Amino acid sequence: MLRIKEKNMNILVCIKQVPDETVRVTMKPGQVKPDVSEIEKKINAFDACGIEMAAQYIEKEGGNVVVVSVGDESVEFVLKRALSVGATHSFRIPAEIPGDSLRVEETVVASKIRDAIPVIEKEIGGSFDMIICGRESTDILGGQIGPFLSKMLDIPFVYGLVEIKNISDKKAEIKVESEGGYADVTSPTPLLCTVVRPDYGVRFPTVMDRMRSTKAQIPVVDGTGDAPSKVVTGYNAPPEKREGTIIEEKDPEKAVEAAIKVFKERDLSSDSDSEGDRKDVLSAKDVLLADIPPADEDLLSGLLEKAAGTLDKRLIVLKADRLGKRVAPMLAFNLGLSCANDVSSYVIEDNEIKAVRSVYAGAANESITLSKKAVISVRGSLFDKLKEEGAELFSDTSEGKAKELAEAVGMHKASVRETTAERVINIEDVDTIVCMGRGVSYEKDLELGKKLADAVDGVLCGTLPLVENGWISKERQVGQSGKTVSPALYIAVGISGMPQHLVGMADSKYIIAINRNKEAPIFKVADLGIVGNLYKILPLLTEAFKTVD
Numbered sequence: 271m272l273r274i275k276e277k278n279m280n281i282l283v284c285i286k287q288v289p290d291e292t293v294r295v296t297m298k299p300g301q302v303k304p305d306v307s308e309i310e311k312k313i314n315a316f317d318a319c320g321i322e323m324a325a326q327y328i329e330k331e332g333g334n335v336v337v338v339s340v341g342d343e344s345v346e347f348v349l350k351r352a353l354s355v356g357a358t359h360s361f362r363i364p365a366e367i368p369g370d371s372l373r374v375e376e377t378v379v380a381s382k383i384r385d386a387i388p389v390i391e392k393e394i395g396g397s398f399d400m401i402i403c404g405r406e407s408t409d410i411l412g413g414q415i416g417p418f419l420s421k422m423l424d425i426p427f428v429y430g431l432v433e434i435k436n437i438s439d440k441k442a443e444i445k446v447e448s449e450g451g452y453a454d455v456t457s458p459t460p461l462l463c464t465v466v467r468p469d470y471g472v473r474f475p476t477v478m479d480r481m482r483s484t485k486a487q488i489p490v491v492d493g494t495g496d497a498p499s500k501v502v503t504g505y506n507a508p509p510e511k512r513e514g515t516i517i518e519e520k521d522p523e524k525a526v527e528a529a530i531k532v533f534k535e536r537d538l539s540s541d542s543d544s545e546g547d548r549k550d551v552l553s554a555k556d557v558l559l560a561d562i563p564p565a566d567e568d569l570l571s572g573l574l575e576k577a578a579g580t581l582d583k584r585l586i587v588l589k590a591d592r593l594g595k596r597v598a599p600m601l602a603f604n605l606g607l608s609c610a611n612d613v614s615s616y617v618i619e620d621n622e623i624k625a626v627r628s629v630y631a632g633a634a635n636e637s638i639t640l641s642k643k644a645v646i647s648v649r650g651s652l653f654d655k656l657k658e659e660g661a662e663l664f665s666d667t668s669e670g671k672a673k674e675l676a677e678a679v680g681m682h683k684a685s686v687r688e689t690t691a692e693r694v695i696n697i698e699d700v701d702t703i704v705c706m707g708r709g710v711s712y713e714k715d716l717e718l719g720k721k722l723a724d725a726v727d728g729v730l731c732g733t734l735p736l737v738e739n740g741w742i743s744k745e746r747q748v749g750q751s752g753k754t755v756s757p758a759l760y761i762a763v764g765i766s767g768m769p770q771h772l773v774g775m776a777d778s779k780y781i782i783a784i785n786r787n788k789e790a791p792i793f794k795v796a797d798l799g800i801v802g803n804l805y806k807i808l809p810l811l812t813e814a815f816k817t818v819d
Contacts, residue, residue, distance in 0.1 A: 279333035279437050280394060281324040283357070283402045284383055284415065285317035286339060287348040291408040291750060291770050294791075295630040297507035303372050304505060304634045306409075313348045315751065316404025318355070320431075320465040322472040324402060325356025327434040334358045334394055338386065338491075340365045340379045346488045353483035354475035360486070361390055363493040372505065375498035376599070376609075380418035382493030387423075389491045399437050401425075401462040406595070408750055410629050410636075411773065412611045413464075417567070417599040420462040427567060428455060429596055431463035447744065449564060449696075464596075466744075467751045499608035500644075504637040508628065514781075516799040518788060522806040529782075529800050530814045536780060536797065554659035558583040561657070561665045564593060571600035577664055578605060583643075585616075585623060587656060590647035591698040592753070602645040610638050612754075613646045614777075631750070631769035632776050649777050650698065650756035695729055697746055702728030702759045705748050705775070706736060709764020709785065709804055713741045718808040719763055725815040726759065733771055749774040764804050767792030784808070 289295060289309035297304050313321070324335040337352040339345045340363045349360035363386045365374050391397050401423075406413035420427035430447035435454075437443075442459050445452055447466050475483070515532045519525035558581055560574055574597070578586055586601065588594035590612045602609035614635070616625040623640040640646075648656075657663070697703060704723040706716060716730065723730040732742030733749055748755055750770035760778035765771060767783070767790055775781070776795055783796035784804050793799040800807055 278331055279328065279399045280391075280396050281328065281333065281335050281400045281402060281434075281437075282387070282390070282398045283317065283320045283324055283335060283337045283352075284339070284404075284419070285321070285337055285348060285352060286314040286404070286407050287311050287341065287345045288314045288407055288409045289630075291315065291631065292768060294769050295409075295633040297505060297630075297634040299507075302505065304630050306630075311344075311347055313351060314404050314407045314409075316406065316408075316465050316467065318404075318472045319467055320402035320404055321352055321356055323431065323434055323465065324400075325473075327437070328358070329356070331437070334396070336361065336390060336394060336398070338363060338383060338390065340374065340382050340493070342366070349488050350483045350486055351475070353486055354479040355473050359394060360488050361386070361393075361491050362488050363491055365493075365495070368498065368501075370501055371498060372502045375500055375502065376412055376414040377418055377499045378495045378497075380415050380422055382495035383415075383419055384422045384493070385495060386491045386493035389493075393489065393491070397460070399459045400434070400442060401460065402431065403462065403464050405429075405464050405466050405592075408631075408770070411750075411754075413595040414599040414609060414611055416462060416464040417596050418603060421600055421603040423460075423462065426457045426461040427596075427600075428457055428461060428463045429567070429592070431465045449745065451743075451745075499602070499641065500610065501639045502636060503624075503639050505629075505634045506637070508632060508635050511795060514793070514795075514797045514799055516788070516793055516796070516801065518801045520802075522802055522810055525800050525802055526807060526810040526814050529798060529811070530818065532798050533782070534818065554656055554661040556584040557656055557661040558586045559653070559656050559661040559663050560586060560588045560594070560597075561663050562588065562593065562597065567593070567596050567600055570597050571604055574601050574664060575604045581662065583662070584618075585643065586645045587653065587661070588645070588647045589653045589698075590649055590754070591696075594647040598645050598647045605643075605645065607644050608640040609645045610640060611647045613648045614652065616646065616648075628773075628776075631773040633769075651777060651779070695745070697729055697731055697748070697755055698753055700729045700755065701757050702726050702761075703731050703748070703755055703757045703775075703778075704728050704761045704763060705731040705733065705765060706742075706763045707733040707765030707771070708735045709766075710736065710741075713739070715805070716741060718805070718812075722761065722763075722808055722812045722815070725812045726761070728757075728759065728761075731755075733765060762792050762796070763808065765792050766790045767795065784811075 289306040293309045295304045335357045337357040337360045363382050403416035433445035435443040517528050588598050595611045599609045610625045613625045613627050623644045625638045629636045706719045720730050731746040731748050736742040737747045754774045756777040758779045760781045762783045781796045783792040783799045788801045
């Protein structure tokens with residue numbers, strides 16, 4: 271039995287070991303799956319934020335920050351690292367990859383944690399008041415563990431934790447991210463919260479803390495877990511994107527003139543649209559398309575469950591935005607179906623639904639076999655295609671118009687809100703985006719991007735550094751720790767193209783990149799690139815776009 275001091279509250283943080291997201295993962299010919307063995311391992315960024323939030327509260331009020339991870343002995347590296355940055359205890363739940371799958375499936379991970387919690391509570395001598403999961407993992411971007419675990423434990427679920435204000439025996443007062451700012455929320459305890467990146471960073475371990483944690487023995491606790499609900503059957507490298515046009519003209523006027531000529535002649539056909547040569551593609555008539563408003567996740571999943579029972583569809587499809595990726599696993603749990611988030615394509619073969627999703631920041635495509643009926647969330651382009659093909663909309667059903675939906679929307683409204691100065695826009699639904707990055711020197715220079723956005727009837731967004739500077743709101747952040755977008759036109763200004771940004775915009779239909787470094791990775795995904803000084807290019811490009819129909 272572990273010896274612990276008399277303390278007040280117990281917070282459990284679920285963490286995952288992931289490869290460094292700033293390093294590009296590669297899928298080499300002949301490999302069964304991407305090789306990440308040579309890439310430095312770290313605590314998943316969102317989980318690290320969860321440890322920091324819990325540690326800050328416990329250091330102030332007293333209690334225990336308990337960290338748990340599911341995996342083999344290799345994950346003890348991050349469990350020890352957690353001890354050096356604020357965790358008081360770490361536990362490992364062993365898990366083996368089943369023979370017919372290539373990774374441990376999400377429902378298995380969640381159910382193993384569920385089963386291990388009573389054992390861990392006995393070890394620490396108290397029950398958990400709060401459970402924290404990262405919003406999603408930076409390698410898979412599934413975001414399913416938190417929603418699944420909240421359903422399995424039958425406890426309240428809260429998305430977007432940024433600060434723990436107070437925890438008592440019966441309730442927790444917390445600050446969460448909401449549309450256009452932040453909100454204060456009160457919830458019964460125990461509860462499960464998923465964490466987004468806060469306004470502050472996570473701490474670095476001291477030399478002494480690091481040395482002490484390295485010597486720590488990590489207890490292993492049993493978590494039996496459920497049978498997997500889906501099987502990961504393979505990985506393959508995504509098809510090579512057709513080579514874009516890169517303009518290196520030294521004269522800015524000539525460069526913009528050439529770029530506009532290329533843009534006017536652009537070919538918007540998709541290289542990856544291969545459904546035409548596939549057999550038995552699941553038709554729109556078999557799909558219930560859940561076009562849902564911002565609302566309470568648990569009530570939404572209940573309403574969709576009713577609709578699914580009435581309409582008897584083979585597949586329920588949600589948009590893979592932040593809300594859809596939370597509701598999909600909750601709904602799948604309610605219906606006893608398998609679930610996959612962020613799907614780029616799907617087919618039906620041998621009476622099974624098979625899906626493909628992008629992982630490791632687009633370095634590989636993961637193939638998944640789901641159950642005969644399933645719940646998925648899909649990229650915006652596929653969602654819109656299904657809508658055009660006539661898939662039945664949840665919002666058009668009698669269930670969707672019911673009084674309960676209004677109640678779910680009402681439950682979502684926060685009691686207290688701190689709004690940003692920017693107009694609240696969901697950039698996941700925007701057709702044209704101008705995104706500015708680290709290449710912008712001063713906040714006043716955003717006006718150049720705003721004028722370009724106005725000229726193309728778009729919205730100005732930014733990358734993480736601009737959000738951290740306070741120049742762009744989180745609601746308009748594109749990338750791994752922000753939002754994933756798929757507009758018809760995406761203009762990247764002063765953005766180098768690190769993996770964590772590319773994962774948030776690679777599904778854009780047409781990409782224009784402006785960067786002074788001709789070796790910038792952004793040019794590898796751009797359909798049209800202009801090598802040059804953004805301060806000279808942007809004013810000319812803005813005027814030129816005013817003449818484009």
